[in-house]
Each structure stands twice: as C-alpha cells, then as structure tokens.
Amino acid sequence: MNLTEWxxxxxxxxxxxxxxxxxxxxxxxxxxxRLCGAQIFCKFEHLQMTGSFKERGARNRLELLTAEERRRGxxxxxxxxxxxxxxxxGQLLGIxxxxxxxxxxxxxxxxxxxxxxxxxxLIGDSLDQxxxxxxxxxxxxxxxxVHGFDxxxxxxxxxxxxxxxxxxxxxxxxxxxxxxxxxxxxxxxAAIKAVKPGVKIIGVESxxxxxxxxSLKNSAVTSIASRPTLADxxxxxxxxxxxxxxxxxxxxxxxxxxESEIASSVLRLLELEKTVVEGSAAVTLAALTSQRVDLTxxxxxxxxxxxxxxxxxxxxxxxxxxxxxGRLCRVVAEISDRPGSLAQLLTLIAxxxxxxxxxxxxxxxxxxxxxxxGVMVVVETRDRAHIAEVHRxxxxxxxxxxxxxxxx
Numbered sequence: 001m002n003l004t005e006w007x008x009x010x011x012x013x014x015x016x017x018x019x020x021x022x023x024x025x026x027x028x029x030x031x032x033x034r035l036c037g038a039q040i041f042c043k044f045e046h047l048q049m050t051g052s053f054k055e056r057g058a059r060n061r062l063e064l065l066t067a068e069e070r071r072r073g074x075x076x077x078x079x080x081x082x083x084x085x086x087x088x089x090g091q092l093l094g095i096x097x098x099x100x101x102x103x104x105x106x107x108x109x110x111x112x113x114x115x116x117x118x119x120x121x122l123i124g125d126s127l128d129q130x131x132x133x134x135x136x137x138x139x140x141x142x143x144x145x146v147h148g149f150d151x152x153x154x155x156x157x158x159x160x161x162x163x164x165x166x167x168x169x170x171x172x173x174x175x176x177x178x179x180x181x182x183x184x185x186x187x188x189x190a191a192i193k194a195v196k197p198g199v200k201i202i203g204v205e206s207x208x209x210x211x212x213x214x215s216l217k218n219s220a221v222t223s224i225a226s227r228p229t230l231a232d233x234x235x236x237x238x239x240x241x242x243x244x245x246x247x248x249x250x251x252x253x254x255x256x257x258x259e260s261e262i263a264s265s266v267l268r269l270l271e272l273e274k275t276v277v278e279g280s281a282a283v284t285l286a287a288l289t290s291q292r293v294d295l296t297x298x299x300x301x302x303x304x305x306x307x308x309x310x311x312x313x314x315x316x317x318x319x320x321x322x323x324x325x326g327r328l329c330r331v332v333a334e335i336s337d338r339p340g341s342l343a344q345l346l347t348l349i350a351x352x353x354x355x356x357x358x359x360x361x362x363x364x365x366x367x368x369x370x371x372x373x374g375v376m377v378v379v380e381t382r383d384r385a386h387i388a389e390v391h392r393x394x395x396x397x398x399x400x401x402x403x404x405x406x407x408x
Contacts, residue, residue, distance in 0.1 A: 003190060003193060003194050003249060006155075006159070006191075007190060007194035007195075010160060010187065010191045011163070013156040013159065014160040014163055016059075016063050016064075017056060017060050017157060017160065021055055021059055022047060022048050022049060023164065024044045024048065024161075024164070025044050025047075026042065026043045027042060027044075028041050029041065032272060032273065035272065035289065036285075036288045036295075036300075038295045038296060038297060038299070039297075040288075040300055040302060041301045041302070042275070043164070043165060044275070045304055046281060046304050046306050046308075049088060050081070050085055050088045051307045052306035052307070053305045054081040054084065054158075054306075055088065057082075057085070057149075057151070057156075057157030058085030058086045058089050058146070058154070058157070059085070059157060060153050060157030061157065062074070062086070062089055062095055065095065065144065070094070072142050072143055073090075073141075073143050073144070074096070074098070074146050075098040075137055075138050075143040075146070076097075076099050076100070076148060077130040077131035077148065078100075078101060079101065079233060079235070080101065080106055080109030081233055081306050083101060083109065083113050084109060084308070087112075087113045088116045091117050097116075097118040098143060100121045100130045100133050101113070101122055102124050102126055103123070103125060105232075106310050108308055109308050112308075121137075126226075126237070127236055147240070149180070149182055149184075149240045150181065150182075150243055151183075158183050159187030159188055159191040160187075161187070161303065162190070162192040163191050166191075166192060171299055172192075172301050173199065173295070173300065174199065174298055174299075174301070175192060175201055175202070176203075177189075177201065177202070177203055177303045178205075178281060178303065178305050179204060179205045179239075180211070180234035180235070181211075181239055181240050183240065184303070185203045185243075185250075186247045186250065188303065189246070189251055200252045200295075201251050201252050202252060202254070203254040204257060204284055204286065204287045205256055206229040206231045206234055206258075206259070206262065207257065207258050208226060208229040208235070208259070209226035209231070209234050209236065210224065211237065211239045212244070213256060215239055216247075216248065216251075221238055221239060221241055224238065229259060229262075230313075231262055231282075231283055233279075233306060234280050234283070253293065256292070257286040257287055258286075259320075260406055262279045262282055262283055263317045263320035263321040264289070265283070265286040266278075266282040266317045266321060267325070268285060269285060276309065276314065277306065277309070278306050278309040279309070279317065281303075281306050282304075284303055322380075327381055328378065328380055328381070328405075329379055329390075329404065329405040330376055330403070331375075331378075331379055331403060331404075332374070332376050332401060332402050332403075333374070333376075333377070333394065334399075334400045336371060337370075337371055337373040344397070345394070345399055348393050348397045349377065349390055349393070351393060352393050353382075354380060354381050355379065355381075357380050358377070359376070360377075361374075361375055362376070387405055390403070
C-alpha cells in the first residue's frame, strides 16, 4: 500500500475500534520540558486497560475476523503486551485466544493473560522460539495466527495513536516512538506523515536489539541476535517485512540507548511524572536525556507505549537509575580490625551529609593483613560531585578506599 492507502486504513481502524479502546491523553509535562530543553508532551498509552498500546492493533484485527474464524479462535506469539491485548479483547468479543510466550516473559504479563481466560503456553528462551511453536499450533488446530506487528490490520490499529497525537498537539514538531518489530512506528509514522509530512518521526531501540537500525543501514530486513534488555518488549530478532517497507518511507531517524540510560529514564518518569512505565516505553525519554537527538525548543511527543513491569524488576531498575545519576554508590574500604574503626568510617561518611544505606563487614575475604578488614558501604548521595566529596573526606581521614559507581 502507498501512504494514502495506509492513511485510509488507519482512519477506518480508528472508526472500527472507537469506544472499545481508551482514548489516552497526551498532556504537556513542565518537569520533562525543563529537563530536556524542549516542549514535551507524553502520550500515555500505558493507561490502556491491559497497560499497552498493543490493544489497538489487536482489537482492529479481531474485528476483521470472519464468523468462522471467530468460532475457531486465534493464536499469537508474544513476550506479553500483544498477548494481553488479544486475550482481553478476545474475551470481550467471545473469541477463543491462545498465546505462546517465551519462558522469560515478565510474570505480570503471564498472570494477566491467564486472567483473561487465554490458553497460555510457555516455551523456549526467545520470542522466535515461541513464534515457531505458535505457527505449528495454528496449523494443527486451524487457528488464525495473529502476528504481533507484521500485519496490515495491526499496523493500522497502532497508527490510530498518530491521529490522536495530531488532534491533541496539532503543531507537533517531532514524535519519538519505541521500536521493536516496527508496527508501532510504521503506523504512527504513516498516520502523521500523510497529514503533516514535516513532522519528524524518530525511532528508539535498545543497543541490545538494534533491529530497525541495522535493517535501514543494510537497506533490507536484517536478522540480529538480540540480547536481554530492560526494554524486553523491544527485544525481537528482526523487524517485520511490511513494517520495514513502511518505516523506510516515514521514519526520519533511529537512535540507540543503553541499559543504564533506560533505567535512568524509568526513574525520571517515576519521579517527575509520577508515572510507572516499562523499559520499552522509557526509551523515548532516554533518547532525549542522553542527547541522542537534538530537539531543543521543539514541540515533542514521547510515546509511552506500556506500563507492564514486574515490581521486582522495577526495584532493580530504580537502584540502577539512582547509581547512574550519582545518587547511589558503593564505598569499598580497608580499615583496622579494632574497635572504633568502623564507627570512624561511618562518621566520616556522615559528615558529608551522605546517607548510609547498607554496610557489609567482611573479615573472611578482607586484605592479606589479618589486622585489617574489608568493609563495603552502600551510600545515598545527591550527585557525582557529592560522591567525590565523600571520597575526599575518607582519604583525608586516612581511610584507604575506592568508590564504585557507573561512569556512563
């Protein structure tokens, strides 16, 4: 399809799913605008009923099934959000849904899929392995296989986000979109470029899963070996063929962000926007705060695509984000194994205004000198300058130590 035909399909999808999908807000963020030096608006797709934009494409695809296909049911392979969208709307429409998920899928997504009465099968270590099994089951059971992104109805459904962005921020200069399989950015890009071709569409991927970036570089869909990432929803081995063809027309740039940048962005959204999102959504903010793109003074929409994150993972991400920002560090010191030495160490840290979070006193694996012992202290600090102040206070006080904190 050409861009005009895609625009028509997206408009039809918007009419088809209206009332069945939450019309998410796209408010202005003063805090993020100050942080990024641009006028930032956030498209809150994590507020969908199942916590992700994937509902849009899923609902549109299910609505287009024939009566016989509805009776037989559908099957999909997904790391979570696509499965959730199909399961929820399949339940509403009375359509049987089977989802095949990798064993590494987040527990919250597995539990919620089962809660929506979907047959949930866990198999393999990757989405590719789950996809192979899903296609086998589709053939064996006569089910309709619903691809997570490389399907025109799915792409059109996701593209409805673009229409809403233009309604809420009509003078938008740039839209930053997470990229996994490519369906979201292809749909949004097509919807916006058909109306306002001057708007920049910028994709963001994890450094550990640069599928679209590599494909654009090679001018062909390129399979990669993706690695585990905090942005688990983006960890696919290759973009869809259809998604890639459309993305080449509508995407202006694709940037990569690191794991620590993703963690920091989850933390910043939590602190500044009081918003909990998964790593796959936080990559959009990471692209700006890491200065991968320069949109100073521009009106920018960040698509916050999902909020399905395990609480345990969130806790780890917060810790990593604090460490990267210089607000958490570890002091590894050698002190005399005599009464009062530990108290001296902790007092010196306290004099700097740093807060002691955890102390590990290790005699068994300490220095070679048996009169000395090793101590590790996790310290909460204000920033990197404060970490340097702690280090100076300790060395001035005669403590041999090193500071461990991420450098990027």
